[in-house]
Amino acid sequence: MVYKSKIGWELVIPLIVVLGGCTGVMLYEGAWPGLLIMLVTMAFVAHLFFTTYYVVDGDNLFVRCGFSKQTVAISSIRKISDDSNWVSSPALSLDRLELFFTGYNSVVVSPKDKKSFILHLLQINNNIELKLSKTSIT
Numbered sequence: 001m002v003y004k005s006k007i008g009w010e011l012v013i014p015l016i017v018v019l020g021g022c023t024g025v026m027l028y029e030g031a032w033p034g035l036l037i038m039l040v041t042m043a044f045v046a047h048l049f050f051t052t053y054y055v056v057d058g059d060n061l062f063v064r065c066g067f068s069k070q071t072v073a074i075s076s077i078r079k080i081s082d083d084s085n086w087v088s089s090p091a092l093s094l095d096r097l098e099l100f101f102t103g104y105n106s107v108v109v110s111p112k113d114k115k116s117f118i119l120h121l122l123q124i125n126n127n128i129e130l131k132l133s134k135t136s137i138t
Contacts, residue, residue, distance in 0.1 A: 005112065008095060008110070023042070026038055054109055074121055075124070078127075078129060080118060
């Protein structure tokens with residue numbers, strides 16, 4: 001099952017303002033090398049937005065973000081908690097979940113349908129501890 005990442009305006013608007021503003025300045029000034037750099041940067045950001053998703057397949061959770069791929073054994077997930085940290089992660093929204101697994105390892109995700117995502121993981125591993133204050137699983 002594929003779960004798309006939620007896209008949060010709190011991340012999109014600053015990107016549009018900064019990248020759009022810089023691109024506008026480059027166009028106005030005729031700074032063609034700078035404009036090329038801005039276009040490549042915008043293409044990379046767009047690529048991240050289109051390729052950030054999470055796949056539950058068997059006992060594995062595949063986390064995909066741009067060129068990065070991570071595989072987590074669902075049986076190794078110990079805890080799921082809410083997270084809204086600005087730290088870089090394969091999540092396109094600040095409405096995030098942090099999945100703790102194997103020792104002190106964790107991954108932060110932002111599935112659009114958090115409830116279905118969590119319930120799917122619980123079907124595979126019902127020993128996952130939930131520490132959720134924002135997400136209702138009833």
